[in-house]
Amino acid sequence: MITVYTSTDCPWCKKTKDYLKLKQAEFTEINVETDLAGRSELLALTNQLNIPVLKINDQVITGFDREKIDEQLAILKK
Numbered sequence: 661m662i663t664v665y666t667s668t669d670c671p672w673c674k675k676t677k678d679y680l681k682l683k684q685a686e687f688t689e690i691n692v693e694t695d696l697a698g699r700s701e702l703l704a705l706t707n708q709l710n711i712p713v714l715k716i717n718d719q720v721i722t723g724f725d726r727e728k729i730d731e732q733l734a735i736l737k738k
Contacts, residue, residue, distance in 0.1 A: 662687035662736070665702045665713040668694075673712040676724045685733055687714075 662680065664687050666673035680687050690698035692711060699709070705720050706713055714721040716732035 661715075663715040664689050665698065665711050665715075666691055667711055670711055672724045676712040676714065676729075679724070679726065679729065683730075683733055685736075 662685055664673070664676060664680065666677070666689055668691060677687070677689065690701070692699040692702050692709065702709060702711075702713060705715065706722060710722060712722075712724060714729065714732075716729070717735050719728075719732050721728045721732065
């Protein structure tokens with residue numbers, strides 16, 4: 661399961677989602693601008709509101725970190 665915490669106008673969020681689509685990885689998007697429960701969830705995970713944040717395999721990745729994303733996607737596919 662992949663969750664991506666985003667906001668509407670965040671260019672790095674779009675880049676992250678586009679990259680996941682390129683990798684054919686299914687994900688759930690939570691827009692922390694409009695989803696207050698999602699915002700609380702993000703705060704509980706990271707103690708901050710910086711985005712994008714991905715949760716893959718119970719690993720939290722802050723920002724668009726291609727290497728970490730690829731590492732977790734490889735584990736997910738096993």
